[in-house]
Amino acid sequence: MIKVFISQPMRDKTDEQIKTERKRALDEIKALYPNDEIEEIQSFFEDAPHDATPLCFLGESIKLLGQADFAYFCKDWDKYRGCIAENTICNLYEIPHIEEHVKEN
Template identity: 55%
Template sequence: MKLFISQPMAGKTDKEILDERERVLCNVKELFPDKEIEVIDSFFDGEPKTPLWYLGESVKLLGQADIVYFCKDWEKYRECCIEHECCVRYSIKHVEE
């Protein structure tokens, strides 16, 4: 099962982001113990691009997901909200913290 993680990243260090992704993976493995989980790599390390560039890349990757996990406070961030809207409109299974 391919997992896309939607998480707020603004103001966080790379370590904080990666630690949260690891925590999410553990949570999803608990929710779906009989499934093999493959995390879609949507963390663009060191990519000095515009917010719209990041959104475009994320939406492309979102199309590969079997499930999307929305981390705490996702609703406060534009990119996460748009990813959530894509899940709703395209019937992509998702979990919200």
């Protein structure tokens, strides 16, 4: 089983938009690894207190990232501080990862 951490932009997005993007990313990961069982590490904190700071979320995400076999960075990850921090950690700690980018025409 492969444990995957999904990093995605969440600021200014509804819960439904976040869930839809996570499902799309998970489908993409499963297509990349068709012969492996994929376990998504739950890093979307739906029931988090409204007064929680972005650093609180980042701290929890870093803990979860430590459990991952690899991380998947959804498109536009490079425009959001939390995703950039998670990506930097992957590089520093040599956590394998995939970076999704928008294709330019």
